Amino acid sequence: MDDIAFPSRFSLTHDPALHPVLGCWLAPGTGIMARLADAMAQRQAHPSRTLVLLPYFQLVPRARQMWARWVARPTATAEAAFVPRFDTMTSWARSLAGEPPAGDDITFQAARDLLTAQTLLERAGMAAQRDLLAGRLVEAAHHLAPLAAAVPPEDRPDWAARNRPVVAAGLDATAMALEQALARLALEWVAASAYATDPLLQAGSTDGWDCVVVVQGFQAEPVPGALLSRLGSQAVLLQLDQPGPMGQVHLQAASDGEDEAERAAACVLRHLAAGRAPVALADIDRALTRRIRAKLAAHGAAIRDENGWKLSTTRAAAQVMGLLRASAWNAGSDAVLDWLKNAPAFEGPAVQALEKALRRAGVHEWQRWSQRTVADAAAPAGAVVAQANRLRALLQAARPLPQWLAALRDVLEQSGQWAPLEADAAGSWLLRELHVGEAGQRDLAQSLATTSFASRRLTLADFTAWVHAVLEATTYKPDPPGQEQVVIVPLSQLLGRPFGALVLAGCDEQRLSPSPEPSGNWSTAQRQALGMPSRDMLAQAQRAAWHSALQTPHCDVLWRTGDDSGETLLPSMLVQELELQMVRHTGSARQAHDPRELRSITPAPAAPPQPSGQALPLAMLSASAYEDLRRCPYRFFALRQLGLQPIDEIDEALDKRDFGLWLHAALRTFHEALLATPTGDAGARQRLADAAADSATRAMGLQQGEFLPFAAAWPRVRDGYLAWLAGHEAGGARFVAAESAQTQPLGTLTLVGRIDRIDTDATGSVVLDYKTEAQGATRDRLKEPLEDTQLAFYAALLPDDQLRAAYVNVGEKDGTKLFEQPDIVAVRDALIEGIQHDLAGIAIGTPLPALGEGSVCDFCAARGLCRKDWWTA
DSSP states (O other): OOOOOSOOSOOTTSOGGGOHHHHHHHOTTTSHHHHHHHHHHHTTOOGGGEEEEESSTTHHHHHHHHHHHHHTSTTOOSGGGSOOEEEEHHHHHHHTTOOOOOTTOOOSOHHHHHHHHHHHHHHTTOGGGHHHHHHHHHHHHHHHHHHHHTSOGGGHHHHHHHHHHHHHTTOOTTTTHHHHHHHHHHHHHHHHOOOTTGGGGSTTTTTTOSEEEEEEOSSOOHHHHHHHHHHGGGEEEEEOOOOOOOOEEEEEEESSHHHHHHHHHHHHHHHHHTTOOSEEEEOSSHHHHHHHHHHHHHTTOOEEESSOEEGGGSHHHHHHHHHHHHTSTTOBHHHHHHHHHTOTTSOHHHHHHHHHHHHHHTOOBHHHHHHHHTTOTTSHHHHHHHHHHHHHHTTSSOBOHHHHHHHHHHHHHHTTOHHHHHHSHHHHHHHHHTTOSHHHHHHHHHHTTTSGGGTOOBOHHHHHHHHHHHHHHOEEOOOOOSSOSEEEEOGGGOTTOOOSEEEEOOOBTTTSOSSOOOSSSOOHHHHHHHTOOOHHHHHHHHHHHHHHHTTSSEEEEEEESBOTTSOBOOBOHHHHHHHHHHHHHHSOOOOOOOOSOOOOOOOOOBOOOOOBOTTSOOSEEOHHHHHHHHHOHHHHIIIIISOOOOOOOSSOOOOHHHHHHHHHHHHHHHHHHHHHSOOOOHHHHHHHHHHHHHHHHHHTTOOTTTTHHHHHHHHHHHHHHHHHHHHHHHTTOEEEEEEEEEEEEETTEEEEEEEEEEEEETTEEEEEEEEOSOHHHHHHHTSSGGGOOHHHHHHHTSOOSSEEEEEEEEOSSSOEEEEEOTTHHHHHHHHHHHHHHHHHHHHTTOBOOOOOOGGGGGGOTTHHHHTGGGBOO
């Protein structure tokens, strides 16, 4: 590997000057502890009356350890044995016991702030847009809140007055009316709110402290800055970030996201094997980090995730949202089934029976299905439907939010979901954030008592939207293990933490920008006038965090050269600068070797299966079943003899197959009506066809919107079919039956099938089968008569020796056309002989091999069983 020559091992016992992370704390003269001691000496401050405010909580135990090491020096004074109070701004403010947020104050809790935002939008005359804009208003207010919190409460009205023209600057009142309204509303909200840090800006907050030290990270924060200004000489600012030598840096370019995740996980495991725990994994790209975390967890690594992930992505959130979606009056059958499968109160066999019946019926809307089956409560499926509808009904009436929370808990308890949620770490976090517990309900009810939300009635859709917004805005952080080996940490919070090694994955041009985009919709002019961090300030902080991270004794930098979509990617500009720096120091910036260990695996390909179906005799045989046998004997064995049929989705979008089923039903109704009331009038036939189409649509329960594309094509399909029918009848053909179920004994076997249509003409019976495919595909079916199973099989279902058989291709563009199979009787006889031969072979144990040939395998439901992709070449 090509490394920059710096100390190769990490140890707390080494000279701090050789280790930048420890040096920023303990280096004589320049370290935080030395400067802290100097600041106390200059102010004659006793350590026990010195307050040290750190930029984030993870540094608090580290600072105490560093102070203990500092005072252990032989030259330390007796007073140094006392420990200053190391704390964060938020924790210190909380200890002062200020007034809790009340009324419309910002709380930085998603559940409460979203409700307040909706209330404010209503008061501003924007009730129609409240659900759409509430989240954006909360985001804008959270950007402004740190600025407002840095202003003493008594000065905030003046601060708001000065900034009202600022937030409207650059926003056209007509083109950007909503943006302007949101900016103004956010300003008024933050100016009228009280904050937990307000006591820090009031007189007397620092009484009892000789010295207040603010330790700053990569970026200045508004409230600490305001505190420094107020305290004057009593306070001192110390920069935690200090320049230092670079550690050993290893560069790796991966081909794609999966390759990058595997390499990063291998780097972490390599560092753990070398005894460099804990290893830091920088969270640059959340999706990539979760990939790496999953691979590390598979190797048993103990991981602490300080960044967390959205609560909405947890299984607990999916269960609660599944219940709410299933409770909607127009819920789909799949949504209700999904909830029932996750609700322990519903018995598994009964739910399985219900699912089987639902999928067989193909009913998309639960309401239609429940109306059909709830009367039969004696059946297991009927009892499940009745119980499910009873619980769903509890969540359908409009009510105030506190009552919604009580109703949600009631249904969760009755469905058996409450106890598992309480026992699950993410579930208990969810219940707390939603205030579903009894204490949470009381707290939320008290905080809403002075707002319009106390009495506002929410519909189920309103409540579901609120729950979803809360889950999306809340971060879940799992409990850390007792002794972590890997710590997932934001890049900006690596500062001051002596990790044994660091893995920086996701360092490509898309995921690691040297100049991050400022969050929010604030313009550059607004950010400057309001005092928000500018793009330049964010870029400086990003570079500082990057350079500080590279001071870790062992550091792996990874990026991908191509995205999952195939798009070419370059390394981040920060990585390119690093490569140039490495060239200047070592004369080379070649990449490190792949850290993954190669393993020798003995190939063990699978052989094509050749089962015997002798023990599974068939009593009946359909055309499609015999087609499976001819195409691939193993497919016949798996799908027909073993009965391993795939399960269809209920809520799939309508496709060409659905149109074909609908067309078959419509033509059957049309011909039966025409047979009952014969007419040759073109207009009357057209009206009969339209009535048949409407009847088929109603019978299949098709919604007008989802069937619209096919309904729009119906007039052309109808006219083409009626024109063909007139010519067909002119040749002497007459309709006899549609969707005719036929059986024909063949030895111990019975052939079964349903013929689309049977006509008669001067030669005898005419077997017709409708097709809605391209005419070229229908024509190809007849090129090799002995290869076509369907028409010959249908002909075998009739006892006639004088008959014809043809496909009727019903199309939109090319109209309707007849494709006849010539000499169908001879083809039928050959098919019957083939059936007898094949079934006799199965009866004596002839193997049924998987052929794996042609296009049959492309969409075969049994491909995973035969394991075609693992066969020998």
